[in-house]
Amino acid sequence: MKSINHIQDEIIDEFSILEGDLDMCVEYLIELGKKLSPLSDKHRVEDNIVKGCQSKVWLIANFQQGTITFQADSNTMITKGLVSMLVRILSGQNPDDILNSDLYFIHKIGMNRFIGTQRSNGLAAMIKQMKLYALAFMAKEQK
Amino acid sequence: MSNSGHISQIDNLTQIRAEFPILHQQVNGKPLVYFDNAASNQKPLSVLNALDHYYRNDHANIHRGIHTLAERATEAYELSRKRTAEFINAAEPEEIIFTSGTTEGLNLVASTYGRKLLKPGDEVLITNMEHHSNIVPWQMLCEEKDLKLKVLPLRDNGEVKWELLDSMLTERTRIVSIVHASNSLGTINPISELSDKVHQAGAILVVDGAQASAHLEIDVQALNCDFYALSSHKMYGPTGVGVLYGKRKWLEKMPPYKGGGEMIKEVTLEKTTYSDIPHKFEAGTPNIADVVAFKTAIEFIDEIGKNTIIQHENKLLNHAHAELEAIDGLRLIGTAAEKVGVVSFVVDGVHHFDLGVMLDTKGIAVRTGHHCTQPLMECYGLEGTVRASFSVYNTIEEVDLLVESLDAIVKKLRN
Incomplete structure (x- = not known):
């Protein structure tokens, strides 16, 4: 498994090819969104919704052999693209690394520039929820 | 159209x-x-310039000062009231209350008229296309006073099913509050055609004019509504200013909305007597500069x-x-x-x-x-x-x- 920072750096590289062109960045996000496999209806339920997102995001997490697998989905394509990057970075990592991760790629790829504040808040809620899962699984493991 | x-x-x-x-x-x-x-x-340049001019030349607190700037600021503020009254054809400037926006205007009616004059079991009638500002104040009032909130349903094309109005107006209906033009659909509601029926049923007609005021001719006397609320910022004017028009007979009956300076006649520690309308409803230092510049926004609309x-x-x-x-x-x-x-x-x-x-x-x-x-x-x-x-x-x-x-x-x- 690649480290969190390794994957972040890969994403930063991919975005650097787009040279900060807004149209292309958004199109790339949409492409990423389309590639993310959708969650089944049984997981697209109220309990799995991440609060704080302007569009709906569903997030589920499984803990097996010391690592967390995240699966997520959204009803909007752009959010799906954002969510897919978080899943790519944090899924398969151990709770400790997830909790201590510094997700600098958001700033580096200029996400704040093309995803407005309200939507960034949604992203922040998503990250918070992923870290909460990490915390919960870690606590469970230590019992 | x-x-x-x-x-x-x-x-x-x-x-x-x-x-x-x-x-x-x-x-x-x-x-x-x-x-x-x-x-x-x-906002057009004329409105920006009016704000700038006011702060550069005329600003002071209004109504109480005896010095020249206070006189000038008061005059500009009251001129805005007069111009607003003309713009919506109110019978007199005293029927114009400056608020922070349509939301405050509607809350003011619910909190004063509604609290004082409605009794448990009375009914408030709205439509299904209302903005939250014209739903939530009535829900709060209904909860507090044990009233019933009734809702006129819509047709598929975004018009209200007005044919149901007669059956939904009952002897307990006290307030009918309706949006003049829907912010989500654009639908214009036939306010002047409704007012007779509403009044015959013994209710008052409150109009949410937030979306209509920059786009439609507003004549509150022809509409024959009892209250009309609007917002300056949707009509080329500054944010933070609204207007509540109310018929004198109601404004005089209503208790004050907020307590403080400006709205009093005399205060002793035992008892306070209140100012006459409209000042009774304008407690504290109002948003003077933006009210003054609102007049310029009205003039911009009138000029075109x-x-x-x-x-x-x-x-x-x-x-x-x-x-x-x-x-x-x-x-x-x-x-x-x-x-x-x-x-x-x-x-x-x-x-x-x-x-x-x-x-x-x-x-x-x-x-x-x-x-x-x-x-x-x-x-x-x-x-x-x-x-x-x-x-x-x-x-x-x-x-x-x-x-x-x-x-x-x-x-x-x-x-």
Whole structure:
């Protein structure tokens, strides 16, 4: 498994090819969104919704052999693209690394520039929820 | 579409656009197209200059000072009240109360008239297309006073089922509160045709004029409403100022809304007597500068003429309707016969949020979501819509650009 920072750096590289062109960045996000496999209806339920997102995001997490697998989905394509990057970075990592991760790629790829504040808040809620899962699984493991 | 009075046209749109400095900028590398006017429209130079002039030359606190600046500020503030009264044809300036916006105006009526004059079991009637500002204050009042909130349902095209009005007005109906023009659908409600029925039933008619005031002729006496609330920032004026018109007979009966300076006649530690209207309802130092500049916004509208504005916005609206409908899978939400320049739509299989973000990358500002009308969205089974809304400075070319961009975006999102 690649480290969190390794994957972040890969994403930063991919975005650097787009040279900060807004149209292309958004199109790339949409492409990423389309590639993310959708969650089944049984997981697209109220309990799995991440609060704080302007569009709906569903997030589920499984803990097996010391690592967390995240699966997520959204009803909007752009959010799906954002969510897919978080899943790519944090899924398969151990709770400790997830909790201590510094997700600098958001700033580096200029996400704040093309995803407005309200939507960034949604992203922040998503990250918070992923870290909460990490915390919960870690606590469970230590019992 | 609604056209009243003589037909006139905007002769020089370039000249009007030159009055709005904010429009002349690039957003995301593209010339700004501002279609979020129903949320708040932009301010002409004359309004910006009025604010600047007031603070540079005339500012002081109003009504109590005896010095020259206080006199000047008071005069400017009260002149704004007089001009507002003329603008909506109130019988007298004393019937004009300055508020922070339509929301405060409606809350004021609910908190004063509603609290004092309604009794348990009484009914408040609204429609299913109301903005949250014209739902929540009544819900709060109903909860507090044990009243019943009744709701007039809608037709598929975004009109109210007015044929049900007679049966929904009962001897217990005390307040009927209705939006003049819907912010989500654009539908214009036939206020003047309703007032007789409402009054015969023994109720008062409250009108939410937030969306109508920049687009329709407002004559509160012809409408024969008891209250009319509007917001300056939706009519080329500053934010933070609204107007509540109320008939004198009601304003005099109503208790004050807030306590403080300005609204008192005499205060002792035992008892306070209140000022006459309108000051009874304007506790504390008001938003003087913005009220003063609001007068300039009214003059901007009057100079162009409401008929000319209506005519121009209808042209944009009709063009937008016709062109948007050609987009595959696009469905217009709100196709009433009488509309202001608001176009709401959804596109099959594409989320409104994606459309909004992608239009923004093209420099086009629209609004997406429920537009503070969640019960309306629920009634049509929608989470939200994309809304483009027009002002006097928008052009046919901008509408074409919206349609063209949207067409390309929809194709991209579907592929």
